[in-house]
Amino acid sequence: MIRLVTPFPSWYYTTLWEWMQEFPEFNFSDHGPKSYIEFTEEMERRKERGWDLYLVFWDSLPIGAIGYQRMEIQGKPVAWFRGICFTREVHGSGLPLEAVFEVLKRGFEAGVERVYAEFFSDNIAIAKFLAKLAAKDCDMPGSSWRAGQLVPYLTVSITANDFRGLRRSKDPQEHTDTPQTLRTHAR
Numbered sequence: 001m002i003r004l005v006t007p008f009p010s011w012y013y014t015t016l017w018e019w020m021q022e023f024p025e026f027n028f029s030d031h032g033p034k035s036y037i038e039f040t041e042e043m044e045r046r047k048e049r050g051w052d053l054y055l056v057f058w059d060s061l062p063i064g065a066i067g068y069q070r071m072e073i074q075g076k077p078v079a080w081f082r083g084i085c086f087t088r089e090v091h092g093s094g095l096p097l098e099a100v101f102e103v104l105k106r107g108f109e110a111g112v113e114r115v116y117a118e119f120f121s122d123n124i125a126i127a128k129f130l131a132k133l134a135a136k137d138c139d140m141p142g143s144s145w146r147a148g149q150l151v152p153y154l155t156v157s158i159t160a161n162d163f164r165g166l167r168r169s170k171d172p173q174e175h176t177d178t179p180q181t182l183r184t185h186a187r
Helices: 010-022 036-048 095-109 124-131 160-168 180-185
Strands: 002-005 052-058 061-073 076-086 114-120 142-146 149-159
Touching: 002 095, 010 036, 010 061, 010 076, 036 052, 052 076, 052 095, 061 095, 076 095, 095 114, 095 124, 095 160, 114 124, 114 142, 124 149, 149 160
Parallel strands: 076 114
Antiparallel strands: 002 052, 052 061, 061 076, 114 149, 142 149
């Protein structure tokens, strides 16, 4: 059983930092924290700004974290994922999908109209993962520095309407309405 805990207990920062080290090429840009101390300071700043950071448990075992920021863009309630990180041990298990699905459900039930996510374009796993949740390419190209190289990133969004359609299918893993741009990047 998946359980989401927010606010994120600070005594789990070490665990999250360790998970992020499992795939550092996808979790850190050159602008991100360079040390555990910088990381904890950034997490505290995010809390102060009102961002939600969920600690995800499977039964009593911590398995991941989801960062989520609500805001308004042109008067419309939207949100951004500000990090989705799960221990390598649960990748492919369906547990991360279930947890992110629950965060989306809560956001849309609270009135959010669209949830955005950005990720490095070479992160094939997250492209496939978000496509299962009805993510569509926003055609908002960008880039960031990683290891001294300029790396493109993708921005995708999930609308409340697309999510409602996904919910009717009962199983987010069976969702097949994937945009061509995500299919291309997810190969």
